[in-house]
Amino acid sequence: MPRFALHAALAEIPADQWDALAGAQPTLSHAYLSTLESSGCVSPRSGWTPRHAALWEGDRLLAALPAYLKSHSYGEYVFDWAWAEAYHRHGLEYYPKWLSAIPFTPVPGSRILGRDAAARRTLLGHLLETVQESGVSSLHILFPTDEEATWLADAGLEIRHGVQFHWQNAGYRDFEDFLGRLAQPKRKKIRQERRKVAEAGVVFRILRGAAIGAEEWAYFHACYSRTYAEHRSTPYLTRRFFEDFCALAPDACVLMIAERAGTPVAASFFLCDRDALYGRYWGSTEFIPCLHFEACYYQAIDYAIRQGLQRFEGGAQGEHKLSRGLEPVRTVSAHWIADPRFRDAVARFLAQERGGMEAYLDELSERLPFRSAADPA
Known part of the structure; x- marks a missing residue:
């Protein structure tokens, strides 16, 4: 029994x-x-x-x-x-x-x-x-x-x-193909937001699994902790958690680091499996207009399309995700x-x-x- x-x-x-x-x-x-x-x-x-x-x-x-x-x-x-x-x-x-x-x-x-x-x-x-x-x-x-x-x-x-907001992959060829599905005012807004980040000289370095080193984890955790501090809260997760989990399940960890002139200015962390990308945490050490949208949504959608993932789950709350192509x-x-x-x-x-x-x-x-x-x- x-x-x-x-x-x-x-x-x-x-x-x-x-x-x-x-x-x-x-x-x-x-x-x-x-x-x-x-x-x-x-x-x-x-x-x-x-x-x-x-x-x-x-x-x-x-x-x-x-x-x-x-x-x-x-x-x-x-x-x-x-x-x-x-x-x-x-x-x-x-x-x-x-x-x-x-x-x-x-x-x-x-x-x-x-x-x-x-x-x-x-x-x-x-x-x-x-x-x-x-x-x-x-x-x-x-x-x-x-x-x-x-x-x-x-x-x-x-x-x-x-309610949460998830992005669904309708077989898009690339990010521009995805934008083509949106109404013209929404396309225009997203392009403007991405242009502001690009004109600020920001580029992204995307790392997965074993490619994420101790220096990158240290910077990400500093960003993550700063986000909680800005909301007068204490972070739930330690740097040790991220490093130990990545060592056990490297393919599940994706870290996107925003850099300007070779210096990191923000980082966002995602979990990934064979079907989906899961948005989890982000933070920045410098304010750059629209960087949050780029680091947390646009880079994630672009990555999901390139990897052939079926969806991107944007996490809890946030009606602002709706205008950026995520659905309730x-x-x-x-x-x-x-x-x-x-x-x-x-x-x-x-x-x-x-x-x-x-x-x-x-x-x-x-x-x-x-x-x-x-x-x-």
């Missing part, structure tokens, strides 16, 4: 067995999640206590799910601060809570990993039973697949909708609240929010930048 277990570190689960279930997406890989732990970015001290769920048949891993006990709501990109505040106003403890997510990473994908649907559903059943018996306030599963969201809704979790995509999360009074209140709120989100997605779809057949080429 299959055995359910919780693991206090991903290192307790063999990497080859985990990756056989996780597929190719880099953020789900054993290397990514275990390096978050070994580098200290994910730990009880940082508010992330690993409790990875696994279903075993002897020494054979049948199903798995990345899970954590959280003592706060930072680094999640699905915001429940108001729910926590409501709990505290009523003298109840919201934290710790159970969370299944990729830490600091709003990349949608499978969360309930398994050899087949039966194993995945069995694991989910054990997890829900464990959560309910643990006495914590809630369980949150962030950015799962639509299929998993259906399973979770059937199991009694409330579904929440969000619905995301989902699932939530179980232990206290029946708060469970009902959250359910009512999410039903109302879902209606508003549908209207918002409709509005965004009407503002897509692509030209119609009647528009000038």
